[in-house]
Amino acid sequence: MMPLDAETALADTPPGHKDELRLWLRLLTCTNLIEAEIRRRLRAEFDTTLPRFDLLAQLERHPAGLTLGEISRRMMVSNGNVTGLAARLEEEGLVERRVSTTDRRAQSLRLTPRGRREFARQSAAHEGWVAELLAGLSDSEREALHRLLGRTKASVRAGLQEGGT
Template structure:
């Protein structure tokens, strides 16, 4: 038997407040993400998923297995493969077989890929600073600590 959700008026105040918080977090995240997508397209003719792949590879200069890259980015292998294929064809990423194993590939940035990512990352940091400029340093640190604490409460749950 499935029980019907409580009407909003029957929810405790803390529950209502948490729901409002979730909606505000989601709205803020979506608004910022939409702006970043537009700026990446306009200034670098790229997409946010490509930026994310480049960022992950930049953090791992020794390279990453394709399966580790997709797990890190929380996307399917198929999504990553298409992006990597295009980045390889543009000379931004190298793909190599792992110790002759035809089933696994290691990917890493080329020098051109690293240079392009550094330029995008610098712009990205400036955009984030601009978009979140109304948040004080103290509030930034407090919110970051709160979100880290929240995340640690949920890590490992599947």
């Protein structure tokens, strides 16, 4: 049974900023569709989760190690979130902690050799999945989409500035 999605259900909403809403719902649907599939496969094939994978990816890009705070900023999640994630990954033997010698509050995380091997496997598969899911787009479509999403990101950031600060 094919599930409905938010966008399909929008068929009959009242007038207004309708186009923007429709665009947002479609954006959300696309992302959720892909993300759900990636989570499913990470779970099925590697018995892991997207947040764990993302954390490992950060460490892979910074072999010298990252502090928990740096990780939380890069992943755009809260500090407390990283605490728990790191604890689970450490218990699995994929990352190791090291208290900073110059700042006893800080500790940096690094991949263990096993973590590095494990992430390499996951990462290769992940890249293939994404390519497979986006295979229906032509090169020029992908390029155009990439550009428009860049414009969207800029628009959103501008919108955030306005209200906040």
